[in-house]
Amino acid sequence: MHITIRESGALTTVQDAGRYGYQGQGIPLSGAMSPLAMKMANILVGNPVNHPVIECIGTGPEIEFSGAVCFAVCGGSFRVFLNEQPIETNRTYRAKAADLLKIANAPRGRSCVIAFSADFVLPAVYGSWATDIKSGLGPNRGGKLQAGTVIELTEVRSTLPNMDRRFFPPGTPDPGFTVLRVIEGPNAESFSEKGRRTFYENAFTVSLQSDKMGFRLEGPAIETVQGNDIISSGLCDGAIQVTPDAPIMMMKNHATTGGYAVIAAVISADFSKASQLMPGDRIRFRKVSLEEAQEALRKQNAYLLAAEREFSRKGILGIFRK
Amino acid sequence: MYEFVIKPCGDAALLIQFEQKIEPRILAEVTEISRRIDEAHIPGVLDRIPAYATLMIIYDPDRISFERLQKRIRDLQELPVQTESAAGREVHIPVLYGSPYPEDLKHVAMHAGLSEEEVIGIHTAGAYPVYMIGFLPGFPYLGNLDSRIHTPRRTRPRTAIRAGSVGIGGKQTGIYPLTSPGGWHIIGLTPVRLYDPSRSEPVLLRSGDTVHFHAVSQAEFESIEKSGGALCI
Numbered sequence: 147m148h149i150t151i152r153e154s155g156a157l158t159t160v161q162d163a164g165r166y167g168y169q170g171q172g173i174p175l176s177g178a179m180s181p182l183a184m185k186m187a188n189i190l191v192g193n194p195v196n197h198p199v200i201e202c203i204g205t206g207p208e209i210e211f212s213g214a215v216c217f218a219v220c221g222g223s224f225r226v227f228l229n230e231q232p233i234e235t236n237r238t239y240r241a242k243a244a245d246l247l248k249i250a251n252a253p254r255g256r257s258c259v260i261a262f263s264a265d266f267v268l269p270a271v272y273g274s275w276a277t278d279i280k281s282g283l284g285p286n287r288g289g290k291l292q293a294g295t296v297i298e299l300t301e302v303r304s305t306l307p308n309m310d311r312r313f314f315p316p317g318t319p320d321p322g323f324t325v326l327r328v329i330e331g332p333n334a335e336s337f338s339e340k341g342r343r344t345f346y347e348n349a350f351t352v353s354l355q356s357d358k359m360g361f362r363l364e365g366p367a368i369e370t371v372q373g374n375d376i377i378s379s380g381l382c383d384g385a386i387q388v389t390p391d392a393p394i395m396m397m398k399n400h401a402t403t404g405g406y407a408v409i410a411a412v413i414s415a416d417f418s419k420a421s422q423l424m425p426g427d428r429i430r431f432r433k434v435s436l437e438e439a440q441e442a443l444r445k446q447n448a449y450l451l452a453a454e455r456e457f458s459r460k461g462i463l464g465i466f467r468k
Numbered sequence: 469m470y471e472f473v474i475k476p477c478g479d480a481a482l483l484i485q486f487e488q489k490i491e492p493r494i495l496a497e498v499t500e501i502s503r504r505i506d507e508a509h510i511p512g513v514l515d516r517i518p519a520y521a522t523l524m525i526i527y528d529p530d531r532i533s534f535e536r537l538q539k540r541i542r543d544l545q546e547l548p549v550q551t552e553s554a555a556g557r558e559v560h561i562p563v564l565y566g567s568p569y570p571e572d573l574k575h576v577a578m579h580a581g582l583s584e585e586e587v588i589g590i591h592t593a594g595a596y597p598v599y600m601i602g603f604l605p606g607f608p609y610l611g612n613l614d615s616r617i618h619t620p621r622r623t624r625p626r627t628a629i630r631a632g633s634v635g636i637g638g639k640q641t642g643i644y645p646l647t648s649p650g651g652w653h654i655i656g657l658t659p660v661r662l663y664d665p666s667r668s669e670p671v672l673l674r675s676g677d678t679v680h681f682h683a684v685s686q687a688e689f690e691s692i693e694k695s696g697g698a699l700c701i
Contacts, residue, residue: 166514166515166526167514167515168515168670168671169515169516169517169526170502170515170516170517170518170601170675171601171605171606171670171671171674172601172602172603172604172605172606172607172645172663172671173605173606173670173671174605175515175526271665272670280646281604281605281646281663281665282646282665283665283670288665328478329476329477329478329479331477332475332476332477332483332485332522376488377488377489377490377519377520377521377522378519378520378600378602378603378609379483379519379520379521379522379524380481380483380517380518380519380522380523380524380602381517381524382477382478382480382481382524382526383478383480383481384478385477385478385481401602401603401604402517402602402603403517403519403600403602403603408477411476411477411478411481412478413478413479414478414479414480414529436476436479436534439478439479440479440529440533440534443479443529443530447530
């Protein structure tokens with residue numbers, strides 16, 4: 147069977163956890179903007195957590211199914227329709243032949259992913275299904291999925307056990323600004339005591355200049371000791387480089403190296419939340435220890451593992467009862 | 469090996485920091501520790517980004533902890549230095565000087581108080597170590613540009629510089645591997661593809677290589693371009 151992209155949406159691509167092993171050659175990691183959304187969607191449809199998915203940024207695509215397959219949409223709170231009937235995110239559904247899935251816009255959030263209980267018949271490029279448009283890498287020649295694109299599916303599981311139990315309960319309400327936990331960065335000493343206080347004690351606003359490479363943050367100037375420049379050095383997801391104009395938080399398609407001091411880096415457990423921020427959203431940074439970061443990630447992993455067990459478990463009662 | 473510090477960069481990456489200087493001896497150390505980590509096949513290590521005086525290691529915190537990885541790196545640091553280190557390659561890059569922006573070569577010559585031929589002579593006489601690859605896929609940071617042709621960047625950067633453009637920006641010279649915005653003066657164009665996602669090895673240059681430029685004619689340029697911009701090393 148196959149799926150057909152009927153409408154492309156704003157920026158619809160195939161992604162996975164990213165293209166590891168080539169960053170030393172300047173090739174960006176790329177991958178799903180929200181690794182957590184990718185993992186949740188894959189768990190919902192019984193896939194390995196880093197299985198390739200379709201990612202939508204902005205208005206999503208319309209996808210037609212040629213046969214039965216299960217799917218789930220996770221990430222921002224996108225409005226999703228199956229045959230024009232609204233359906234939920236964070237829940238597994240079963241599509242049948244001629245069904246039409248439509249991902250409309252999102253009142254909150256930047257990206258979502260669609261996982262299918264099947265494998266895409268698409269080539270991996272340098273070991274990954276991640277798409278990076280700038281470097282032209284990815285299963286669709288590094289491009290967006292355009293209207294008319296047909297993706298063959300194989301290893302299709304048309305039904306899954308415990309369909310009624312396959313959902314994640316709604317998250318906590320939006321507090322108006324997001325606190326992101328960070329670990330002090332490798333160039334923290336480039337900033338004065340005052341500069342560091344400015345960073346941790348003030349709110350910053352996500353600028354309009356924010357995309358898959360990075361989010362520019364508007365806020366008070368952060369004082370350095372001797373300027374922002376460093377000898378160019380490697381970067382990672384969540385690293386916050388402070389340019390003379392503004393801090394920039396590195397997202398999945400960030401340049402592999404940079405020449406500005408890194409004041410802090412967002413912890414893995416909060417990176418996916420950060421990736422959903424939109425222009426105008428206000429954020430604060432809270433410094434945590436490496437141990438706290440590791441504990442937060444352990445908790446997140448334990449939650450995902452519990453869900454995975456719950457979805458595949460034999461028996462009646464679920465832990466995520468409504 | 470020289471001393472370095474290991475610092476976390478978030479909880480899924482760490483940075484090995486040497487003395488913060490641009491020097492061949494420090495680059496050699498970065499290259500050496502990067503090679504040792506590569507050959508140690510440490511489970512959970514996902515990627516390495518060598519730079520002038522740092523090596524970033526990207527790791528999977530679900531598979532290895534910062535503490536454990538730090539210990540493994542310190543153990544590798546203790547290993548005796550091998551007498552023969554893998555030598556970098558000598559890479560010859562053909563350049564059609566004065567193309568596609570002849571005004572830039574003119575500007576560099578004027579700024580240096582030299583003729584265009586003299587600028588080309590100085591640029592082709594140099595041997596340029598690749599210090600690191602970054603910024604764009606396959607973009608080489610080259611050292612050793614002759615100070616006589618150092619030229620401040622353009623006051624108004626171009627929005628799109630053609631792939632293969634050979635430029636001078638301040639004290640640096642380099643080659644744009646793909647079409648990109650940029651503020652360097654473009655003194656020539658190479659038909660060699662520094663980055664080609666259809667190749668099994670997408671990126672031509674590696675840190676530790678030495679680049680030599682040599683001038684070619686329009687006809688030679690076209691013949692290399694027709695053959696696919698490949699380069700035998």
